[in-house]
Amino acid sequence: MQFPVEDIDADELARREALFGPLADTVRELIDVTIRSEADEDTILEAAQRIRDVTKRLNDRRCEGGFGVRFTEHGHMMTWGNAVSGLRNAIAPPLVVEQAADGGMCSDFTLGAAYEGPPGLVHGGVCALVLDQVCGMAASTAKPNLTGTLSLRYRRPTPLGPVRARARIDRIEGVKTFVVGELYDADGNVTVSAEGVFILPAWARGR
Amino acid sequence: MQFPVEDIDADELARREALFGPLADTVRELIDVTIRSEADEDTILEAAQRIRDVTKRLNDRRCEGGFGVRFTEHGHMMTWGNAVSGLRNAIAPPLVVEQAADGGMCSDFTLGAAYEGPPGLVHGGVCALVLDQVCGMAASTAKPNLTGTLSLRYRRPTPLGPVRARARIDRIEGVKTFVVGELYDADGNVTVSAEGVFILPAWARGR
Numbered sequence: 161m162q163f164p165v166e167d168i169d170a171d172e173l174a175r176r177e178a179l180f181g182p183l184a185d186t187v188r189e190l191i192d193v194t195i196r197s198e199a200d201e202d203t204i205l206e207a208a209q210r211i212r213d214v215t216k217r218l219n220d221r222r223c224e225g226g227f228g229v230r231f232t233e234h235g236h237m238m239t240w241g242n243a244v245s246g247l248r249n250a251i252a253p254p255l256v257v258e259q260a261a262d263g264g265m266c267s268d269f270t271l272g273a274a275y276e277g278p279p280g281l282v283h284g285g286v287c288a289l290v291l292d293q294v295c296g297m298a299a300s301t302a303k304p305n306l307t308g309t310l311s312l313r314y315r316r317p318t319p320l321g322p323v324r325a326r327a328r329i330d331r332i333e334g335v336k337t338f339v340v341g342e343l344y345d346a347d348g349n350v351t352v353s354a355e356g357v358f359i360l361p362a363w364a365r366g367r
Numbered sequence: 368m369q370f371p372v373e374d375i376d377a378d379e380l381a382r383r384e385a386l387f388g389p390l391a392d393t394v395r396e397l398i399d400v401t402i403r404s405e406a407d408e409d410t411i412l413e414a415a416q417r418i419r420d421v422t423k424r425l426n427d428r429r430c431e432g433g434f435g436v437r438f439t440e441h442g443h444m445m446t447w448g449n450a451v452s453g454l455r456n457a458i459a460p461p462l463v464v465e466q467a468a469d470g471g472m473c474s475d476f477t478l479g480a481a482y483e484g485p486p487g488l489v490h491g492g493v494c495a496l497v498l499d500q501v502c503g504m505a506a507s508t509a510k511p512n513l514t515g516t517l518s519l520r521y522r523r524p525t526p527l528g529p530v531r532a533r534a535r536i537d538r539i540e541g542v543k544t545f546v547v548g549e550l551y552d553a554d555g556n557v558t559v560s561a562e563g564v565f566i567l568p569a570w571a572r573g574r
Binding site for chain 1: 401402
């Protein structure tokens with residue numbers, strides 16, 4: 161597994177965040193309206209053509225494969241392609257995950273039309289997606305950990321709208337970190353609870 | 368839970384599929400290049416402005432809330448906003464899920480840069496996302512079912528690229544349908560296995 165180091169300082173990092181973050185935000189809004197638009201046929205066809213033109217311009221220079229996980233020389237980790245928290249990934253809400261007072265991880269975010277499963281409700285798989293990320297981050301504060309098992313219990317539907325995810329370490333046994341987490345709706349009800357076992361990968365042991 | 372019926376025939380359904388499907392496909396390509404582009408600052412800024420313009424045009428007329436689940440008068444179900452299989456949802460790869468010879472469900476699809484977690488690998492939560500969908504569809508061939516529990520075991524990393532998901536009913540006990548499923552990499556190895564319990568919702572019982 162490769163973690164390239166980019167030769168950029170804090171100013172250049174901030175410049176790139178300010179450039180690529182808003183680009184991804186505009187794409188997030190486009191995703192939403194691509195689902196919800198009731199525009200006429202000509203408008204839709206013209207929109208598709210314009211998007212193809214923009215994509216072509218952006219494609220002139222691009223990296224091979226995914227964005228990966230990159231570091232700056234000062235050790236800042238850039239997970240900008242991450243499907244849940246990536247600054248440049250319009251699929252990601254994106255989650256901003258912060259350390260909570262109890263030492264666990266917490267994130268408040270909003271899930272709109274693009275995250276729907278049953279009518280008006282967050283897709284059950286999207287609940288799993290965000291809980292995997294937040295549980296994984298709770299497990300990985302000191303060392304990287306990959307998901308070993310993840311068990312989800314759906315207690316009630318999660319309405320589209322504001323959502324909170326929380327996770328914290330339950331215990332550590334050797335290379336296994338046991339994590340528990342929950343998803344909450346806007347009224348503070350637990351909608352989904354999660355138990356995960358995260359594994360310290362072989363390449364990170366002995367570090 | 369509401370399931371609107373749209374007054375459209377097969378021709379109009381086909382027209383809308385042919386209009387909105389390609390629009391979402393162009394947005395999928397834009398998502399990919401938004402992550403991977405190494406274009407210069409002016410190109411990025413101009414791209415963001417053009418996308419905002421397109422979004423504004425598409426936004427002139429739009430539905431309230433999510434797309435939901437709609438039916439045509441002839442009973443065709445439109446889950447076009449679905450986060451995994453939605454024709455109009457650019458977050459969705461989208462999965463086309465088909466009945467397999469064993470009576471279960473099967474889907475072949477490709478996951479690119481937008482679905483990345485660790486470098487070069489599918490995000491563990493994305494594995495859960497697609498397995499929830501395919502397991503849920505295996506559970507719901509006759510009646511609708513919502514996820515009750517979902518347990519995932521990550522057996523090996525899933526590289527970005529072609530992926531297969533399969534799921535089938537293990538047994539049915541009252542309102543609970545027990546489903547098993549797997550994710551496979553391009554070489555046919557099982558990368559993630561899943562066990563799910565899907566629940567027939569109260570509003571669908573007695574139908």
